[in-house]
Amino acid sequence: MIPKKLIKNNRTFGKILFIRIFAPMRPQKINDQDLLEGLMSVIQSKGYDGSSLNELAASTGLQKASLYHRFPNGKKEITTTVLVYVEQWVEENITKLLSDNNIKPNVRLEKAITNINHLYDGGKKICVLRALTMDSNLELFGGHLKNAMINWIEGFTNLGISFGLSPNVAKGKAEQTLILVQGSLIVSKAMSTLNPFQETLKTIKSMYLSG
Template identity: 45%
Template sequence: MRPQKIDDTQLIEGLMSVLQSKGFEGASLNDFAQATGLQKASLYHRFPGGKNEMAIMILQFVNTWIKDHIYLVLTEKGATTATKLQRVVQHIKQLYQNGEKSCILNALSLDSGLVILGDEISKAMRLWMEAFTALGVELGYTTTQAETKARQSLTFVQGGLVLAKGLGDPIYFHKALSDLKSLFVRE
């Protein structure tokens, strides 16, 4: 029997959905197989390092996504602040399906015992904060003020996702995104 084919986007979406809903420790190879439509043997072939290798690939995808959809957008020259923020907020909404999906960084932050996951999670969060710090500095805030706002932006989005999931209402996520935009409005 010929192995089933799946494109990388479908594979990443399937793997990420399992990790978002079950976390690293709770996810099984059966869960990954079901979410991707692949046989366990195909997953073993593609990821000889198992669940660890899958999680690392997902976090590398997240880092690339943050670079492309947040960092490069917020550091773009020539675009207005309002335009940059609107684009970033739209990207964040799409990634988290309007607050319906859990944050992959949060899901993988639970202790898995893998140092490399912590390193990749930290890298993603630092890149997020660098992007928002650059925006704050561009707006005339001091570096310290911009760094504070950047940390708050991450806290707003992460907290909004946790509340939306925990209380079953995406309004908390939408409020967090509104608060995020307000952070970078000069008075």
């Protein structure tokens, strides 16, 4: 007979019945990386106001209350954490990469474009930064948004300088890349075609290579 204690909680009950007998695996803490990826996917597709805690929890496989164990300050903390994650991504995959003078400029550019294309899944995904630029979200997350964009611009500015541009011209061009990527993502979304985004990546390439 199965001890009462074990039956009481069906989670353990199920585990013991179907898993534990054959392979006594222990349930492991859900990976922080996976957790963040799940949360990010919800926020970037629904925005801050559109993301409910139930959805956020479901995307991680945890229950709502378990999310509060990881993020005691709730939705705001979850969103901020996701934003910091994006900030780090930009710093790593754009800023640092494009500022690395040990790599040839055109190789840096190629890699950055590949990273960007991967980040937005070829144009299918909405940018998290854009998803949080509603007026009501700015007071909460504005700092992070600005930071990420500044780092993006810094990276492309350094790339431009490596291509022989003056700092001022390089900065202008860098801002253009950000505007073009953000704008093309919107147009791609609304027009339900990946073309604008893909064409824009090519445009950015040629902005540096043939200029």
